[in-house]
Amino acid sequence: MATTGTETEDAPSAAEGAKGEANRKRGSEQGEGGAGGGGQKRKKKEVFIYGNYRNYYGYRIDRNVGEDPRLEAFNKQWFENKDCLDIGCNQGLVTIGLAMKFNCRRILGVDIDSGLIETAKWNLRRIMRQDKVATKNVKAQESSNSPSQSSPGEGAPEFSNGNKHHDLFKIVSFRCENFVESLDGCSEQYDTILCLSVTKWIHLNWGDDGLVTLFVKIWRLLRPGGVFIMEPQPWTSYRRNRLVSEVARENFNTICIYPEKFREILLDKVGFRSVELIMDRLVGTATGFDRPIEVYHK
Numbered sequence: 631m632a633t634t635g636t637e638t639e640d641a642p643s644a645a646e647g648a649k650g651e652a653n654r655k656r657g658s659e660q661g662e663g664g665a666g667g668g669g670q671k672r673k674k675k676e677v678f679i680y681g682n683y684r685n686y687y688g689y690r691i692d693r694n695v696g697e698d699p700r701l702e703a704f705n706k707q708w709f710e711n712k713d714c715l716d717i718g719c720n721q722g723l724v725t726i727g728l729a730m731k732f733n734c735r736r737i738l739g740v741d742i743d744s745g746l747i748e749t750a751k752w753n754l755r756r757i758m759r760q761d762k763v764a765t766k767n768v769k770a771q772e773s774s775n776s777p778s779q780s781s782p783g784e785g786a787p788e789f790s791n792g793n794k795h796h797d798l799f800k801i802v803s804f805r806c807e808n809f810v811e812s813l814d815g816c817s818e819q820y821d822t823i824l825c826l827s828v829t830k831w832i833h834l835n836w837g838d839d840g841l842v843t844l845f846v847k848i849w850r851l852l853r854p855g856g857v858f859i860m861e862p863q864p865w866t867s868y869r870r871n872r873l874v875s876e877v878a879r880e881n882f883n884t885i886c887i888y889p890e891k892f893r894e895i896l897l898d899k900v901g902f903r904s905v906e907l908i909m910d911r912l913v914g915t916a917t918g919f920d921r922p923i924e925v926y927h928k
């Protein structure tokens with residue numbers, strides 16, 4: 631059985647949000663207090679074996695910053711009018727944020743956890759609702775001001791876009807899927823693929839084979855000239871999660887492709903043309919999440 635204190639990527643403890651399904655808790659609940667527990671019931675702790683945390687953004691993003699700082703580091707050209715894929719999208723906040731900030735043509739978020747995908751869809755509806763209200767308020771303000779005093783979009787709150795995102799439902803979609811299940815079905819094509827803080831979870835659950843499947847599938851899904859944006863977790867952080875399940879423990883002990891080798895594999899074996907390091911250490915992010923972000927060009 632997995633022990634508590636190992637389920638977290640860095641420090642999360644909250645298990646809130648959407649109702650999960652059985653698979654995310656595979657071998658994951660700690661039993662009640664054992665010997666010496668005085669008969670007292672100890673609260674069961676969920677273990678998120680895929681990194682499928684319920685309150686990921688609650689602890690990942692520095693409360694004083696607001697927007698996910700990774701969006702600041704991204705280049706508009708990778709997203710504007712592009713077909714994008716966000717692998718391991720969790721609750722969809724980065725996916726939706728990218729669509730709104732950079733005007734993607736389409737963006738699909740996929741995640742292995744159906745509960746998180748439901749929350750992502752709910753977030754999309756919520757943000758669209760907020761956006762409509764904000765747009766209405768701006769319009770009302772504009773019509774009450776004299777033309778010389780107002781300008782379109784002025785005074786709109788964070789998620790407002792002055793009608794720009796009225797088609798967000800057509801742009802953003804979410805799908806529950808295990809991305810590394812198979813290499814089949816690579817008929818879709820994308821200009822930009824993101825894989826942010828997901829490699830460790832795929833590596834721990836599916837070993838080196840899973841990691842290679844991930845990289846090859848990304849390559850196949852990308853159009854020529856496309857970009858792959860990756861935020862890999864360092865090997866030191868694998869140790870903290872190696873006991874989330876028996877499978878993870880076994881894989882941890884047999885992994886040969888360490889994160890410092892990813893670059894070599896992607897360039898020399900998978901076939902990416904070049905790589906740029908866009909962030910060596912992310913600022914404005916909570917401790918433990920200041921990871922490098924790399925962009926690979928096909």
Ligand SMILES: C[S@@+](CC[C@H](N)C(=O)[O-])C[C@H]1O[C@@H](n2cnc3c(N)ncnc32)[C@H](O)[C@@H]1O
Pocket residue numbers: 639680681682683686717718719720721724740741742743746807808809810825826827828831832
């Ligand atoms: C630590 S979270 C990162 C969330 C998001 N990418 C970010 O950086 O804000 C890892 C996410 O990857 C998802 N995940 C793990 N293995 C996956 C797989 N094989 N296929 C799809 N999603 C997966 C988890 O459910 C979880 O939501």
